[in-house]
Amino acid sequence: MFGRKTKNQNLNFVQIEILPSRKTKVVALAGNPNTGKSTIFNRLTGLKQHTGNWPGKTVSRAEGEFILNDEKFLLIDLPGTYSLLSTSEDEEIARDFILFGNPDATVIVCDASALERNLNLAFQIMQITNRCLLCINLIDEAKRKGIEIDKDVLEKELGIPVIFTNARSGEGIDELKEKIYAIANRIIKPNPRKIHLRKEIQEKVDKLKPLIEKAFPGIYSSEWIALRLLEGDKKIRAAVENGNLLEMINKGLENGNGELK
């Protein structure tokens, strides 16, 4: 239907009015490029979508709404990336949104034929947020190639819900919506598998986590912040040094919901 690129790239992002007390839940859509993420986005939102740019960036942004069980959800399409670690504009946007936007659920879209490679991004997202689920798309293509994925084993290994979809035909979209609903409303509480670093680092991270949570109440991905600090991320360090971190969160919350306020 619609690609992510808009005809008018200069168009400023049309901000949907979100009041801090508003009940709209925010869902982020993440994934590698070429996984059919846009098709999933279109399937979920239908025609109710707005396109524009990320504030102050040249990267285009799409968001839309969908309603399930009389509840409205705001779906934000993040830029397609392979990782969240680099300083490229796309990856920074995706990372900052998951880190500071505090989405109620994050859908990680994967290509069923390239699951192993796609899991790289998935693990990085799982490191930041617990409220995520894995959407394995292009499942029909994988079947044709003779690839069989054991959903139960995968769910157990990853600790998050796994849904098979074929966005082009609409297969699995209803289940995807249900799982999003359940996670956003805390009916399901995923417990994603975290990557453990060597002892030396893990000890520092464990020491830093409570301090970060104390200094910046409301932060929910203190582990990731601790890792970035240790790694030497200048942006995060500056934000911690002059206390901007909270402002970043608040700014992120303007895009998301106000539950933590």
Place this chain on the structure above:
Amino acid sequence: MNKPEIKEILEIVDSCNPKVREKIDDEFVEEIYITASRIVSRSVKKKVNGFEQFELRLDQLLTSKYFGFPLMMLLLAGVFFLTIKGANYPSKLLASMFFWLEGQLKILFNYFNSPWWLTGFLIDGVYRATAWVVSVMFPPMAIFFPIFTILEDAGYLPRVAFNLDKLFKWAGAHGKQALTMGMGFGCNAAGVVSTRIIDSPRERLIAILTNNFVPCNGRWPLIIMLASVFIAASFPASISSIVASGVVVAVTIFGIIITLLVSKILSKTLLKGEPSAFKLELPPYRKPQILRILYTSFIDRTLFVLGRAVTMAAPSGGLIWLLGNIYVNGKTLMSFGVDFLNPIGKAIGLDGAILLAYIIAIPANEIIIPTIIMIYSNQTKMIELEINQLKDLFLQNEWTVLTAVCLMLFSLLHYPCSTTTWTIYKETRSIKWTILSNLIPLAVAFIICFFVYRIGILFL
């Protein structure tokens, strides 16, 4: 913000061993890869069909420890062999055709009583340079590009990157640099743009600064021609093409070695750091679409490069003619330039005419040889457009095998053309790195040619 916790946070962070901190991201990603591969092996089953079985075998062979490199060299040599062998005849044909046309044009100009300077400028300058570029460059490109594109299309190039990955890791650079080098074989400007696939800015800069060391198609003809005319000519005709392709492969490998060494030096000095982890996925082999390849490699590459060369060659040809025909104090401007550059050129096994050609040809490497020829012929008043007579012209100007070797090396190393330099500036947005991207190759070229020449004269 003066919260006590913040101070404590920063203290803990700073107390951590910097060596450990440097590797966090790499270890994190590596751990992810290990975990992901374990999970996938438990949860994903794949039925392997016949073609995939064949692919797997082929991959094992092409990227194997022992056969990967020799096969790569063999393929490269094969491509050059076909190019050299195949381009010989059409080149000759084109050259004699253009030479005949030159005579006809002169008759036409004389018929209209055109003044000597107009005939000289247009025919001896503009026309001759253009004719040269077309007859020398067109046939090899028309053969080289389609073959190279077929290898690319069939999926061989990622296997090359895989083979070279370890070497680049040793050099402190990114394995994907091999892919950007592959692009550089076509055009260095395209190679510089393709470094965008490298995420880390440090490794990307290394790739940008060293891309010049792979010969682009503007430089292939010179290397191929010198290899066949000067080095292979002394071998019996039956094997001379094989020798020539061997020499071209050797020059290419030398360029790769220099790339690795310079990358290593950069990553230890100006651009310190560790190579980052990445996962290189080998795409499936594909049956090349021959017709599409012929079309795109002809239109996109051959004609594009040729068009650029011609638009560069025509004005340069005119410029050279002017330099050779404007007299100041009884000496041409060209002689001034040649005499001035001669001592520098001689020190590195070249001469003033060659260096002058390199200065005139900064916009495009394609016209080095025509420029050299025109400078020489301007001094000696002799030129035939036949490739075989070229050697005589060069010999008259005191060339030896060593000159040819030094010129091939200088051509391989020197500095990027102005298009590439401009691209480097656009990609880095830094004047400092743009200047360095020219100075580093220039310094390397002078040092290597100097030593090759010094050592060479001991043996010759």
